[in-house]
Amino acid sequence: MTPADLSSTVLHAVRRAVDEDALRAPVPARVRVERTRPGGRGDYASAVALQLAGPAALPAREVAEILRVRMAGAPGIGRVEITGPGFLNFTLDAATDAAAHSALVHQVLEREARYGHGDALAGVPLRFSHAPEVRAAVTADAVRRLARAQGASVRISCDGACDPDWTRLGITGDAYARPAPVPPAEPAPAHSPASPTEIRPVPAGAAAGELLARLGPDATRWGLLRPAGHDRAPLGDELLVQGEGNPLFLVRYAHSRARALSRGAELLGFSGGDGRGPGNTQDADEAAFAEPEALALLAAIADHPAVLAAAARHRAPDRLARHLEAVAHAFFDFHDAASPLPVGDEKPSAAHRTRLALAEAAGTVLAGGLSLLGVSAPPYL
Known part of the structure; x- marks a missing residue:
């Protein structure tokens, strides 16, 4: 069961409680679940009962109990407990969880770069405007890519002349359109497509040509997008350092390492899953998925669709950049804990194939995320 699946299960319990008149509160659009912190109970936790307690005019623990009884025995959930003032804690069913992990890896490798793309903004026409400044232009372009990946139609306008660089x-020029004229007597509401949303990050303090000459396109885009829009963008030579202290290098190196593992496995005559091709995880080794480092990497991969949707909704490509860093760190922890390739005289086993499929899934997520940021993901570094 992925975090998204668990969130849907909790939301279904809320709707059921409201429909049965056991809970009188508005049903939220979504429910947030998080990995339990060290020392906590279960695998995941949610504060939804605390959020509903006020509108329902009930103590949070009573709301939690109403939801608990409606989730007990749900597929994929082994145990539901209430802790503290009303937190719901979930322990997943191990057998179902292993099947979900296998399905997740298969889904990533099947969808490739489109894994995480969705319909959160399907049919929504969005318009953005930005100042004639390089960081604003790059941010608007990344927001456009993210919003389109969630089904929105997007047009951008610049408040001045575009820089040819x-x-x-x-x-690309086809992303731009002049704002539709609005009659003075009937100004368009702020959410109207005729009233573009302004994208105004802190300016870079340098022109595109200067940054390109010094950093190149990939480091320039990463340097402009990695910080939150309200923070200054550090654009020094640290973006070119070939070391794990440079987040851009870390993310791209993790991707290239995942691709190298696939090439190494091919030379040894096996591939991810059950040996019949990448993504075929029918013969997945449950113990390999249960290793702590594998679980952490699986959780980061499972979070990818929610991160993409949130980055698009909040016009915050920095969220995706930080998520890719988290995936890269989790990948290297996983890689160093147990090699996806046989060592010495070892023969390829189900565990190796399972680890390889997971490594390939991580590489796929990193490549797709970098693409949405407009940064290349070379197979060799």
Whole structure:
């Protein structure tokens, strides 16, 4: 069971409680679940009962109990407990969880770069405007890519002349449109497509040509997008350092290492899953999925769709950049704990194939995320 599956299960319990008149409160659009912190109970936790307690005019623990009884025995959930002032803690069913992990890896490898793309903004026409400044232009372009990956139609306008050097940063002219005229007597509401949302990050303090000459397109885009829009963007030579202290290098190196594992496995005559091709996880080794480092990497991969949706909704590509860093760190922890490739005289086993499939899934997530940021993901570094 992925975090998204668990969130849907909790939301279904809320709807059921409201429909049965056991709970009188508005049903939220979504329910947030998080990995339990060290020392906590279960695998995941949610504060939804505390959020509903006020509107329901009930103590949070009573709301939690109403939801607990409606989730007990749900597929994939082994145990539901209430802790503290009303937190719901979930322990997943191990057998179901292993099947879900296998299905998750298969889904990632099957969808490839489109894993995590969704319909959260399907049919929504969005318009953005930005100042004639390189960081604003790159941010608007990344927001456009993220929103389109969630089904939105997006157009961008610039408040001044576009810099020709922006094309070298992957910003294409077909993304731009002049704002539709609005009659003075009937101004459009702020959410109307005729009233573009302004994208105004802290300016870079340098022109595109200067940054490209010094950093190149990939480091320039990463350097402009990695910090939150309200923070200054550090654009020094640290973006070019070939070391794990440079987050851009870390993410791209993790991707290239995942691709190297696939090439190494091919030379040894096996591949991820059950040996019949990448993504085929029918013969997955449950013990390999249960290793702590594997579970951490699986959790990061499972979070990817929610991160993409949130980055699009909040116009915050920095959220995706930080998530890719988390996936890269989890990948290296996993890689160092148990090799996906046989060592010495070892023969390829189900555990090796399972680890390889998971490593390939991580590489796929990293490549897809970098693409949405407009940064290349070379197979060799």
